[in-house]
Amino acid sequence: IHYNGNLKPWLEIGIPKFRGYWSKFVDYDQAYLLFFD
Structure with a gap:
């Protein structure tokens, strides 16, 4: 899946x-992801 512009669910x-679709598949417990807001 490719997201363009405002469709990028990981951005505010x-x-x-x-956004819910993105968070359903992302493991936020990974150390690398803890550095991003």
């Missing part, structure tokens, strides 16, 4: 509709 500017 991302469309809220797609």
Whole structure:
């Protein structure tokens, strides 16, 4: 899946509709991801 512009759910500017989809598949417990907000 490729996200463009405001569709990037990992950004605060991302469309809220797609943020839940992103978080469903991301393991936020990974050390690398803890550095990002």
